[in-house]
Amino acid sequence: QIWSGVQVEYDENGKHAGVPQPAASVAPRGPPKHKTSPGYRKYQIVWRNVIAFILLHAMTIYGLYISIAGYVQIKTLLFMLAVGSCSALGITVGAHRLWAHRCYNARLPMRILLTLFQTLAFQNHIYEWVRDHRVHHKFTDTDADPHNSSRGFFFSHMGWLMVRKHPDVTTKGRTVDMKDLEADPVVMWQKKYYLWLVPIVTFLMPSLIPYWSWNERFWYSFFTVGVTRYMLSLHATWLVNSAAHIWGTKPYDKNITPTENPTVALLAFGEGWHNYHHAFPWDYKAAELGNYRMNFSTAFIDVCARLGLAYNLKTANASMVKKRSLRTGDSSSGDRGHHRHP
Ligand code: ST9
Ligand code: ZN
Ligand code: ZN
Structure with a gap:
């Protein structure tokens, strides 16, 4: 058949x-x-998702209009930026570097905060996010990769969220070990209550706080801090899977699709140094340099480490990185300025 x-x-x-x-x-x-x-x-095609994304984009255009045309208070716009930043950290510092890659360990209060932030981002619960992401790293650009970039920009950007998964994702995905997440009560609590948490944490609270605190109109804050903030952060995240698998240099491994993409790094809180990240996925900086150039997530982890909330930070040393670059890199400069390899 x-x-x-x-x-x-x-x-x-x-x-x-x-x-x-x-x-x-x-x-x-x-x-x-x-x-x-x-x-x-x-x-x-999963029409429920297609329709949801069309509606969300229409609401985002309205949200941008009321922001730019001056209907919304400045305080609300600043709050939108703050909520967007927290949700971004929930993804980068939480779902990605802590739970998916175990780049460092975090004490309970930090895990609770990151779970709250990750819920704000509404990108599936941590367990599902991590399972898809581990499968992406293990089977990059094959049919088992949920957002296989060999299927084009649109598929890897957002198309994959609007169609049934390729059966290889499920069958090969079963080989990925998720026991560490099953052992984390915070992650499993969020998984259990996710359908209740999302409407409250992602949309209701961000809409109510401006309404309660500085008398913003409820629907104005819903369309800006709720929906527009959500959609902008989704696109920033999705660019890592699309743009940073297509455009950019490959100083660490020229044989894979992920690239070093400074624009994506800027928009995605330091997650655009994607060639490095696929070469050293366990590095908590997700980039080569120790500085915070376009990598706010690394700065956040360092502050948490100072406070004793994060520990056991893993990072690749300079000679390891250099060896790898010489062996498999394309001899471009990566995120370390404009010096070229010999
Ligand atoms: C979203 C996620 O946007 C974005 C993730 C991006 C990741 C980027 C990574 C880059 C690095 C860091 C970036 C930082 C960025 C910072 C930003 C700053 C601003 N393994 O899924 P189902 C099995 S979400 C093993 O229903 P369908 C499993 O048994 C947006 N098994 O498949 C499962 O059952 P269960 C909002 C797997 O029916 C069963 O299959 N959310 C795996 O084909 C069925 O799974 C949405 O839009 C696996 N990987 O449906 C929702 N996967 O779960 C979208 C599946 O019970 N999702 N199985 O164990 C859906 O509606 C559906 O998943 C579907 C596929 C329609 C897409
Ligand atoms: Zn990738
Ligand atoms: Zn990763």
């Missing part, structure tokens, strides 16, 4: 064999028999 995206074979229950199904799934799904057939990458 040809997999057309509509005509698909299911087991008796119409499900992936042995895979628990979320109740809200829009279309029935299941792997076709011939996993290696060329038609296998056919797109099975």
